[in-house]
Amino acid sequence: EAGVTQFPSHSVIEKGQTVTLRCDPISGHDNLYWYRRVMGKEIKFLLHFVKESKQDESGMPNNRFLAERTGGTYSTLKVQPAELEDSGVYFCASSRLQGVGVEAFFGQGTRLTVV
Amino acid sequence: AQSVTQLGSHVSVSEGALVLLRCNYSSSVPPYLFWYVQYPNQGLQLLLKYTTGATLVKGINGFEAEFKKSETSFHLTKPSAHMSDAAEYFCAVSGTGTASKLTFGTGTRLQVTL
Numbered sequence: 001e002a003g004v005t006q007f008p009s010h011s012v013i014e015k016g017q018t019v020t021l022r023c024d025p026i027s028g029h030d031n032l033y034w035y036r037r038v039m040g041k042e043i044k045f046l047l048h049f050v051k052e053s054k055q056d057e058s059g060m061p062n063n064r065f066l067a068e069r070t071g072g073t074y075s076t077l078k079v080q081p082a083e084l085e086d087s088g089v090y091f092c093a094s095s096r097l098q099g100v101g102v103e104a105f106f107g108q109g110t111r112l113t114v115v
Numbered sequence: 116a117q118s119v120t121q122l123g124s125h126v127s128v129s130e131g132a133l134v135l136l137r138c139n140y141s142s143s144v145p146p147y148l149f150w151y152v153q154y155p156n157q158g159l160q161l162l163l164k165y166t167t168g169a170t171l172v173k174g175i176n177g178f179e180a181e182f183k184k185s186e187t188s189f190h191l192t193k194p195s196a197h198m199s200d201a202a203e204y205f206c207a208v209s210g211t212g213t214a215s216k217l218t219f220g221t222g223t224r225l226q227v228t229l
Binding site: 003004031033035040041042043044045048056059091093095098099100101102103104105106107108109 | 151
């Protein structure tokens with residue numbers, strides 16, 4: 001069974017540009033999460049999809065971030081326009097079920113550098 | 116609100132020595148606690164989790180953690196470190212209600228020396 005896959009693994013863009021990150025969850029996992037780790041700090045929750053619906057987007061930092069999951073399969077996270085403080089590692093995770101105590105499976109992350 | 120504190124951003128141990136990574140949590144509801152590990156160039160991998168029941172939880176690769184409610188702690192231990200244990204370790208607490216989202220600590224990087 002393939003794990004959670006994220007593309008690209010690294011991205012370097014200039015301030016003001018647009019970047020789109022992609023996440024392919026484990027097949028059959030309705031729940032998909034985005035997290036971000038900035039500058040060696042804690043990994044922070046961004047949002048949670050159940051199929052194609054946003055269940056919780058309380059962690060999205062501002063309206064420069066747009067997450068989509070059309071068709072309930074893969075998800076994209078677009079940053080437009082990118083700012084220096086958006087640099088960090090973006091993790092995607094998926095799970096079959098939702099609820100407290102459910103194990104989420106993580107991808108290897110996308111390292112985004114905004115210069 | 117929930118929070119996790121990991122004491123020590125870097126821990127160094129000798130091969131064969133005890134590994135102890137500290138995690139304290141704050142939660143207004145009974146917590147569900149996790150330890151994840153990130154090896155170089157890999158994603159986060161679940162080591163172990165505590166939900167309910169036995170407070171001593173055994174995980175993969177010889178790691179275990181003990182939930183201590185009175186101390187609000189969930190420290191990770193391994194009796195004998197191996198070079199392959201070098202990685203970054205994250206403690207996390209699960210959300211409330213039906214939420215699955217995790218609140219992570221800042222991580223502890225474990226170095227294992229000869």
